[in-house]
Amino acid sequence: MNLIQKILTYLEFMRYKNAAMAGVSSVIAVFIVSSILDYPMEGDLLYNISHLFYIFLMVFLATGAGNMLNDYYDIDIDRVNKPHRPLPSGRIGLKEAVYLTIICFSIALLIAFLINPVSGIIGFINVFILIWYAKTLKRTVLLGNLSIAYLTGSTFLFGASFFGTDGVIVMIPLFLLAFLATAAREIVKDIEDIKGDSEDGAVTFPIKYGEKPAIGLAALFGFLAVLLSPLPYLMNILTVHYLYALVFGALCFFIAIYALVANKDYAKSSKYFKLAMFLALAAFIVGLF
């Protein structure tokens, strides 16, 4: 395997698309807080771009390391269910995976503490939760889903922490929306994975309480996300353009919920929840103008 192929395999292992989406979410939060609190981005353009890059890089590496560690602990399941992935396929060795994870977490934490103490504390808490999730939480009833929901929502809190605790407080509504949307999707993914998780001895919410209560809880989280989605506009965090752009994301949320409740098509529901989250992220950007 040449250097380019190795780098592409590492990016695949990190699930770079999720990691990039998380990094972009943190950068969006910086722009939102900067305009809400009227905190000008200090320094010249190069200074600001470098800081935005560090924030993106930190979240990209932390999320990527979380994904790599998750696959490290999932290797036995993935050998059966997803043998094409970098670790079970042997394209990346176990020791190599551990070194990569440690390096990525270490650089991410270093960047976080160099930004400021608030960013460092959020970064430290998130790295702890990512490790705890991969080792234990993901096999628990609901706690694993809620920890991923917190981590996903925390991308906005982390970006906002560039401006200290004032910034973090401003971003709480967006944190809540991302938390609810992700919680819904994580439960749908667990319903989809009932068979594999049961064989692995995992006790997830759908395994413990059954499909119907799990569908109801996921639908509830999804409805709450859509119901509260106008909050960023109503709280003057984003402009009315956010509402216009949100229509597309809201439509996908409804399709995801309908696929879940009416058709029990969990793969379609999970796909549309993720598309809705991506479109909602785009609506956050539109809402800046």
Ligand SMILES: CC(C)=CCC/C(C)=C/CC/C(C)=C/CC/C(C)=C/COC[C@H](O)COP(=O)(O)O
């Ligand atoms: C109602 C409303 C306006 C919701 C806001 C939704 C929003 C903007 C969410 C942000 C999403 C975000 C920061 C995503 C980044 C990383 C990510 C995809 C996290 C959750 O995924 C974890 C999941 O287990 C990955 O599985 P898979 O996608 O199947 O590989």
Ligand SMILES: CC(C)=CCC/C(C)=C/CC/C(C)=C/CC/C(C)=C/COP(=O)(O)OP(=O)(O)O
């Ligand atoms: C803001 C900072 C510093 C960090 C945030 C980190 C983020 C955004 C985490 C989001 C959630 C995430 C991508 C966690 C990684 C671990 C994970 C949930 C992987 C998915 O693995 P499984 O639940 O096993 O599903 P698969 O079937 O896809 O393997």
Ligand SMILES: [Mg+2]
């Ligand atoms: Mg996995």
